[in-house]
Amino acid sequence: xxxxxxxxxxxxxxxxxxxxxxxxxxxxxxxxxxxxxxxxxxxxxxxxxxxxxxxxxxxxxxxxxxxxxxxxxxxxxxxxxxxxxxxxxxxxxxxxxxxxxxxxxxxxxxxxxxxx
Numbered sequence: 001x002x003x004x005x006x007x008x009x010x011x012x013x014x015x016x017x018x019x020x021x022x023x024x025x026x027x028x029x030x031x032x033x034x035x036x037x038x039x040x041x042x043x044x045x046x047x048x049x050x051x052x053x054x055x056x057x058x059x060x061x062x063x064x065x066x067x068x069x070x071x072x073x074x075x076x077x078x079x080x081x082x083x084x085x086x087x088x089x090x091x092x093x094x095x096x097x098x099x100x101x102x103x104x105x106x107x108x109x110x111x112x113x114x115x116x
Contacts, residue, residue, distance in 0.1 A: 002026035002105040006096045009110030017084045018112060022096030024077040024105065032100040034079040036070060038092035038112075045095065051079060064090075086114045 008020040020036065035050030049060045049070035058070055069082040079096065093109040 002028060002098065002100060002103075004096050004098060004105050004107035006094065006107040006110040009094060009112045011113045011115065012086055014086060014088055014114055014116050016086050016114070017082070018086065020081040020083070020094055020096075020110060020112075021073075022079045022081075022107060023075070024096075024098045024100075027101075028077050028098065029100045032077070032098050034072070034077070034096070034098045036079075036081045037095045037097055038090075039095070039109075040089075040092040043092075048094070049081060083112070086112075088114045088116045090114050
């Protein structure tokens with residue numbers, strides 16, 4: 001069993017910044033990908049950013065490149081998403097994801113709202 005918990009969402013004005021945190025616990029392989037996804041009202045869930053096990057490889061959605069940074073924490077199985085220059089279209093529920101032993105695990109999501 002794997003438990004994933006996100007935190008750090010909130011309300012921010014356009015141009016502002018937020019930092020999301022995620023911690024995964026349980027039976028997790030040493031080789032696991034972690035990532036952030038988001039889902040806006042009426043839209044499908046989409047990839048925001050993913051990072052490899054050791055943090056050497058990252059991948060971003062085109063819409064967030066240059067504004068968002070995903071990173072691994074010092075604590076095992078933690079990941080952060082630093083979001084700068086936020087736009088109203090970044091408003092969504094943000095979900096943390098980990099893939100371990102061939103299975104996907106999701107957090108409950110954290111709301112990010114960007115006002116114009």
